[in-house]
Amino acid sequence: MPLKKLTYLLLTCLFASLLTGAPAYGQRTKKTRAQLENEKKRNLEKIAETKKALENAQAQKEVTVGNIKAIKEQISSQEEQINLMEQDIDLIDMEMQDIVSAKEGLETKLQQLQKEYAAMLYSASKNSGKLNKLSFLFSASSFNELFMRYKYLQQYTENRKAQVIQMNKVAALLRERQSNLEGKRSDKKRILSAKVVETKNLEDLKTRQTAMVGELSKKETDLRTEIEASKRSVTRLDNLIANIVAREISRKNKERERLQDQEAKIAKNRPTKQPAKKSENLDGAETALGRSFGASRARLPWPVQRGFISDRFGVKEHPVLHGVLINNNGIDIQTPSNATVRAVYDGTVKDISEIPGLGKVVTIQHGEYFTVYANINQVFASVGQKIAAKETIGTAGVSSGATEINFQIWHNTERLNPESWLVPR
Structure with a gap:
């Protein structure tokens, strides 16, 4: 197989692998991410409901068993929210690892494309110093050879253009991965800050629960x-x-x-010969x-x-x-x-x-x-x-x-x- 055709096929396969491999992390984590976000949404709704119940309890200024059950459920939901945040952080770490891995692969492939392109330019400049395109064409010994040399030059030019396009696409993918990585880092920082706040809220709820249980325990006989x-x-x-x-x-x-x-x-x-009819089952x-x-x-x-x-x-x-x-x-x-x-x-x-x-x-x-x-x-x-x-x-x-x-x-x-x-x- 001629060198030009082999190079073109290699470049095509290389870029195809980039396109098919690039979104792999998104496909692998999409379902998990969707499930996690759905669970977080449902849990936040539950927290909002229990919060309203506790606000009503404060308005009544009297601790009841119903209030204790509400705050117990609030604590459970708050603990679940913190757990979901930890899962979210773990998931972001996984996604970041996938992005970094894909980014490193793209960088390697871009360097390889650039190296190959530089070799092509060097070869072209080297040949151009010895003979130009016209002399290369008209030095052919026959019309068939002239036509083959013309197709060779045409494919060589197209291959160089394709190489530039592919390098630009790989560079664009790299910029996208870098942007995704920075976004994930920002998300992780935000969730870590929110987790600190939610942990403090959980501690406050448990302190409040202890006080409410202590107050209601005084009414043990009534209970x-x-x-x-x-x-x-x-x-x-x-x-x-x-x-x-x-x-x-x-x-x-x-x-x-x-x-x-x-x-x-x-x-x-x-009658004996008459077929039986099944009665309708009323139930x-x-x-x-x-x-x-x-x-x-x-x-x-x-x-x-x-x-x-x-x-x-x-x-x-x-x-x-x-x-x-x-x-x-x-x-x-x-x-x-x-x-x-x-x-x-x-x-x-x-x-x-x-x-x-x-x-x-x-x-x-x-x-x-x-x-x-x-x-x-x-x-x-x-x-x-x-x-x-x-x-x-x-x-x-x-x-x-x-x-x-x-x-x-x-x-x-x-x-x-x-x-x-x-x-x-």
Whole structure:
């Protein structure tokens, strides 16, 4: 292969590798960067919600268990924010390493291109001293040789032009990488400064939490009385939901038995050769609704438009009294005053009751699943009503000094963790 053609191919491949390799770091970190930014945004929204709850607590000038739960959640969110900042710094370090590596590679390739170009210029100047282009052309022994010499000179000129263009593009890429690197350094410096501020805020929150817990601990007798009353309320709610579920299971079983008896009578009176017609299953819609609900994990809307989880599912230590365990069959969600409560899925209102300590309770059936909304102040639904997802069913009540609802999900008699069913916030 002629030298000129080989050089041209090498340059083309070299620049192609630059173009394909240059954005590699962006592609590798794009998803991680997007996920991190999304998590930071959601966490900042959570911090804003808990901050508003704490500001309301300050206005009341009385420490309550609801306030303690709010500040505990605020501290958790603040710690998560600092953790996300540390992840951001680690990610920036990775991106900077990738940029530096790409920049060094570009610098090496630019030096190589410049060296090759200098060799081409030297060769051209060296040849021009011995014979010019015209003499080179007309010294050919035949027309074919003349044509080949002309094509050689043409390709040589084009190759030099291409070399200059490629060097300019590599230089532009280098300037871009340098700009990106300086931007990342600036981002890291800004995040480090913000982390110092957030760490100080976290320390202040923990100091405030200690003071609030200390103040509320003086009311230990009242708190223990409140805990016992709450346990009785939870037991009554458990029994209520269990009875609703049992009633619905019994209803469906009786309906199936009625359909089976009806089909048996029809089959008995049907001529032997006449094909049997399958009766319509009246609970087919409920079964389909249950399957649809069951496939909605992590996609259900929140029962309130704004708010944060102030108490999570399961058994945990009381936020004030050490060694005292409390249980939550659902999750508590603190929300702004007079917030509306909405259904999380299509269904039918099966029960509306009132339980001391838990306010009004609305139970909605979704096939084999049931959602429970406790501590409702005003109820805007009625038993037997068909409810659509996000349709308002009432307003949130006040519990433990905060506007808060209790939200539960049951699969027949099994209690589920609602947090894993709701859209992440």
